[in-house]
Amino acid sequence: xxxxxxLSRLSFNQITCDRWRMDEAIEGCARAGISTISLWRHKLxxxxxxxxxxxxxxxxxxxxxxxxxxxxxxATAAERQAxxxxxxxxxxxxxxxxxxxxxxxxxxxxxxxxxxxxxxxxDGIAQLLPFAAAHGVRLGIEPLHxxxxxxxxxxxxxxxxxxxxxQFDSPWVGAVIDVYHVWWDPTLYAQISRATGRIVGxxxxxxxxxxxxxxxxxQMMGDGVIELDRIxxxxxxxxxxGPIEVEILNxxxxxxxxxxxxxRLRERYLKLMHDVATPQN
Amino acid sequence: xxxxxxLSRLSFNQITCDRWRMDEAIEGCARAGISTISLWRHKLxxxxxxxxxxxxxxxxxxxxxxxxxxxxxxATAAERQAxxxxxxxxxxxxxxxxxxxxxxxxxxxxxxxxxxxxxxxxDGIAQLLPFAAAHGVRLGIEPLHxxxxxxxxxxxxxxxxxxxxxQFDSPWVGAVIDVYHVWWDPTLYAQISRATGRIVGxxxxxxxxxxxxxxxxxQMMGDGVIELDRIxxxxxxxxxxGPIEVEILNxxxxxxxxxxxxxRLRERYLKLMHDVATPQN
Numbered sequence: 001x002x003x004x005x006x007l008s009r010l011s012f013n014q015i016t017c018d019r020w021r022m023d024e025a026i027e028g029c030a031r032a033g034i035s036t037i038s039l040w041r042h043k044l045x046x047x048x049x050x051x052x053x054x055x056x057x058x059x060x061x062x063x064x065x066x067x068x069x070x071x072x073x074x075a076t077a078a079e080r081q082a083x084x085x086x087x088x089x090x091x092x093x094x095x096x097x098x099x100x101x102x103x104x105x106x107x108x109x110x111x112x113x114x115x116x117x118x119x120x121x122x123d124g125i126a127q128l129l130p131f132a133a134a135h136g137v138r139l140g141i142e143p144l145h146x147x148x149x150x151x152x153x154x155x156x157x158x159x160x161x162x163x164x165x166x167q168f169d170s171p172w173v174g175a176v177i178d179v180y181h182v183w184w185d186p187t188l189y190a191q192i193s194r195a196t197g198r199i200v201g202x203x204x205x206x207x208x209x210x211x212x213x214x215x216x217x218x219q220m221m222g223d224g225v226i227e228l229d230r231i232x233x234x235x236x237x238x239x240x241x242g243p244i245e246v247e248i249l250n251x252x253x254x255x256x257x258x259x260x261x262x263x264r265l266r267e268r269y270l271k272l273m274h275d276v277a278t279p280q281n
Numbered sequence: 282x283x284x285x286x287x288l289s290r291l292s293f294n295q296i297t298c299d300r301w302r303m304d305e306a307i308e309g310c311a312r313a314g315i316s317t318i319s320l321w322r323h324k325l326x327x328x329x330x331x332x333x334x335x336x337x338x339x340x341x342x343x344x345x346x347x348x349x350x351x352x353x354x355x356a357t358a359a360e361r362q363a364x365x366x367x368x369x370x371x372x373x374x375x376x377x378x379x380x381x382x383x384x385x386x387x388x389x390x391x392x393x394x395x396x397x398x399x400x401x402x403x404d405g406i407a408q409l410l411p412f413a414a415a416h417g418v419r420l421g422i423e424p425l426h427x428x429x430x431x432x433x434x435x436x437x438x439x440x441x442x443x444x445x446x447x448q449f450d451s452p453w454v455g456a457v458i459d460v461y462h463v464w465w466d467p468t469l470y471a472q473i474s475r476a477t478g479r480i481v482g483x484x485x486x487x488x489x490x491x492x493x494x495x496x497x498x499x500q501m502m503g504d505g506v507i508e509l510d511r512i513x514x515x516x517x518x519x520x521x522x523g524p525i526e527v528e529i530l531n532x533x534x535x536x537x538x539x540x541x542x543x544x545r546l547r548e549r550y551l552k553l554m555h556d557v558a559t560p561q562n
Binding site for chain 2 (some may be wrong): 062069145157189193204212226232236238243248253261276277
């Protein structure tokens with residue numbers, strides 16, 4: 001690809017210069033010779049939809065995508081319906097701006113049941129799809145890095161995005177691949193190939209060598225979001241008869257007296273094993 | 282499982298009370314009525330191998346596993362050999378303590394080639410396996426959460442661990458499943474079932490609802506560890522003709538003037554696209 005072609009494909013996601021208002025981002029692209037921009041809805045709300053659309057036309061700037069829709073899982077049907085309506089507004093905004101794609105950050109689970117949350121994502125997309133098609137806007141499923149599984153997206157791999165896409169088999173649903181979210185995946189190249197013809201966005205950036213993730217962030221059983229009873233049942237169901245180890249690296253816990261920690265650990269462990277042994281509904 | 286049986290299977294990983302020395306951890310287990318402990322090598326080095334073994338016998342405490350071996354990938358053959366020798370020492374220590382398992386944290390890639398690093402892990406385990414078998418110690422492959430792919434382990438999913446285990450098909454190689462590392466995985470239950478008979482450790486703790494992961498930690502292309510040219514080539518090879526978007530959420534970058542950021546972004550992008558277009562060896 002020559003430099004001119006490469007430049008013609010470059011899109012600037014405006015969050016990269018978060019201090020810029022919408023008008024500054026548009027003018028900045030023009031000064032830098034960048035012809036495509038990706039917009040965020042909170043910036044759009046500040047500057048106004050019609051004003052933004054007009055400014056983009058004047059600056060001859062294309063919009064590659066609108067960030068973001070999604071956040072489908074919620075505890076109640078009413079809340080899930082409110083999320084659908086918000087996604088519909090995002091689709092209308094994208095149509096007005098000439099943005100061909102709304103990026104979906106699918107959202108976290110409202111409780112510990114991540115499988116149920118994944119079904120809510122599929123249901124939400126199914127419900128949204130006719131509206132997207134009618135507006136000529138594609139839904140771009142962006143798998144997020146598993147580190148965000150608890151607070152941003154239960155869709156964590158390109159394989160899951162591909163499963164959803166194949167399930168819908170519609171030109172209005174595709175995958176947004178962001179290198180930051182997928183680079184670690186041992187099945188990445190097979191999944192990219194599988195997404196052939198379904199890729200509706202490709203995001204570049206980089207993952208730091210030292211992320212500074214809090215390794216000492218593990219919680220005592222029951223203080224976090226993991227569906228511990230289901231996982232433990234599955235491990236025991238394989239016939240595993242070995243030790244069940246409690247390993248918690250946690251700075252706060254380290255500050256407490258060991259005997260107190262062991263007493264709580266023992267109590268929480270026995271509570272869990274009691275739940276595990278209790279017949280399920 | 283009744284309470285007595287559950288307690289008999291509970292193992293206390295000593296890192297959970299990191300301020301305790303080895304002797305304090307051993308006595309703490311005795312006071313709490315916990316009969317099994319998992320040990321870390323740096324604690325062992327402080328207290329001494331023979332002293333620890335004697336104290337464990339006096340306290341009638343079993344050892345479930347020794348943390349940790351692994352860290353196989355390295356830039357040079359000499360360095361990789363040094364890692365093997367360190368793993369052999371871990372196996373000898375485990376044998377002396379009566380620990381049936383050495384937990385393997387497989388290590389990060391020495392450069393951007395994560396596929397090569399994964400091959401180094403397989404090579405390392407292959408080289409170590411006869412030594413482990415001769416000492417009656419199992420190698421427990423512990424997949425780590427993908428958030429640690431850059432700095433702790435290129436083995437990020439239970440599927441990868443299962444692939445390795447099936448490749449070796451030896452009673453001396455198994456999987457250590459830690460809920461913290463695998464809970465997000467959409468294929469988790471299938472992979473647990475696939476690991477039947479090969480699970481050599483099961484670790485409990487919990488994942489916090491708010492991890493506090495730095496979402497604004499994305500780097501400019503080239504400042505991180507992602508094999509960007511290979512991934513970009515793979516996406517383009519599918520026939521993708523859409524925009525290539527640069528999206529970087531980074532607090533430091535946000536502090537810089539936007540025009541400076543866009544100039545660097547454009548330069549790094551064109552450099553990458555030049556590399557992508559350059560024929561590979």
